[in-house]
Amino acid sequence: MKVLTGSKLKDFRTVWLEGSTVKMIDQPKLPHAFRIASFANHKQTAKSISTMVVRGAPAIGAAGAYGIAQATLEFRGSDMKRFREHMKAAEKVLASTRPTAYDLFHGIAAVMKGIKGAETVEEAKRRSVEASNYYAEWSAENCRLIGEYGGKLIKKGDSVLTHCNAGALACVDHGTALAPIRNAHHAGKKIHVFVDETRPRCQGARLTAWEMVQECIPHNLIADNAAGHFMQRGEVDIVIVGADRIAANGDVANKIGTYEKAVVAKENSIPFYVAAPSSTFDFSCKNGKSIPIEERSEDEVLFMFGKPDGIMLGRPRVRIAPKETHARNPAFDVTPARYITGIITEKGIFKPSQIKKLKK
Numbered sequence: 001m002k003v004l005t006g007s008k009l010k011d012f013r014t015v016w017l018e019g020s021t022v023k024m025i026d027q028p029k030l031p032h033a034f035r036i037a038s039f040a041n042h043k044q045t046a047k048s049i050s051t052m053v054v055r056g057a058p059a060i061g062a063a064g065a066y067g068i069a070q071a072t073l074e075f076r077g078s079d080m081k082r083f084r085e086h087m088k089a090a091e092k093v094l095a096s097t098r099p100t101a102y103d104l105f106h107g108i109a110a111v112m113k114g115i116k117g118a119e120t121v122e123e124a125k126r127r128s129v130e131a132s133n134y135y136a137e138w139s140a141e142n143c144r145l146i147g148e149y150g151g152k153l154i155k156k157g158d159s160v161l162t163h164c165n166a167g168a169l170a171c172v173d174h175g176t177a178l179a180p181i182r183n184a185h186h187a188g189k190k191i192h193v194f195v196d197e198t199r200p201r202c203q204g205a206r207l208t209a210w211e212m213v214q215e216c217i218p219h220n221l222i223a224d225n226a227a228g229h230f231m232q233r234g235e236v237d238i239v240i241v242g243a244d245r246i247a248a249n250g251d252v253a254n255k256i257g258t259y260e261k262a263v264v265a266k267e268n269s270i271p272f273y274v275a276a277p278s279s280t281f282d283f284s285c286k287n288g289k290s291i292p293i294e295e296r297s298e299d300e301v302l303f304m305f306g307k308p309d310g311i312m313l314g315r316p317r318v319r320i321a322p323k324e325t326h327a328r329n330p331a332f333d334v335t336p337a338r339y340i341t342g343i344i345t346e347k348g349i350f351k352p353s354q355i356k357k358l359k360k
Contacts, residue, residue: 017066041071045070046094057280060103060104061106063104072121087115091112101245103279143175146346153240161239177240195222209221248356251291251337302327
């Protein structure tokens with residue numbers, strides 16, 4: 001893997017298809033090394049999703065879409081019955097990687113729908129590449145529009161609190177929660193951003209802070225449990241986060257720790273917004289209790305990321321707890337709709353009670 005020293009985020013998309021190879025920014029290596037990872041087949045791409053080489057709901061959706069395209073391109077022969085069996089198996093492999101992020105299933109379904117009705121394997125291959133690229137472009141455009149709508153919510157001189165990483169790295173481009181922040185910054189509103197570190201994988205410290213540096217946006221990294229302090233002191237004007245799945249009633253699943261930020265924001269009368277494209281809405285989920293919550297390895301809590309001896313480790317390796325200690329590691333929590341001021345989408349800004357309009 002080539003290290004692209006000095007590369008800027010704006011020079012790359014987070015994930016793309018090049019021939020039959022899926023390429024993506026290798027996010028566990030950030031912020032100390034910028035590398036492009038390559039995956040030759042759909043099983044490798046599936047592993048890149050489960051191991052979080054790529055992460056963030058829209059980016060996962062695009063990776064899933066590209067993985068389906070890869071699966072069609074891998075098939076050898078012209079037997080349509082065997083091809084359909086092959087695709088069914090590939091769909092299962094990709095869909096099993098991350099259970100909470102709904103964009104994954106949306107992206108997979110979009111390409112599977114694109115190849116439905118193809119009369120030959122070659123036609124299916126052509127359609128799959130077209131459908132996956134279209135899906136990625138559609139996703140990126142949705143995020144750009146989220147930036148336009150959400151940017152209007154941020155006033156001149158505002159301090160914005162965000163949690164986890166919902167920037168361009170979490171999407172094909174632009175970001176969800178960070179898209180309005182970018183929009184406001186580029187409009188010259190002289191904003192400031194509080195970046196939650198977001199334990200245990202520290203996506204805020206490693207990724208959001210890196211994106212802020214790339215864009216020259218003034219920011220401070222804070223410990224997760226410091227957010228309430230700054231809200232209480234009146235130093236936070238608005239909170240904007242992303243989402244991994246939104247239920248029909250407006251409950252939102254997002255990175256663990258989001259729920260407590262929403263509660264504290266409500267207590268301090270600070271508007272709390274969720275930024276997400278329509279692909280994140282799961283109207284088959286009646287409410288947040290129906291959303292599956294991924295629980296990841298305890299090692300992510302027991303060990304810490306770091307850069308010992310100048311080498312950024314791709315996975316947690318510095319133990320911070322006694323060897324006898326075990327951990328629980330839910331990757332997401334659910335924020336009830338009553339704590340959410342509004343949801344910023346590519347169609348506009350909606351109150352949780354209004355999102356049924358999006359279903360149409």
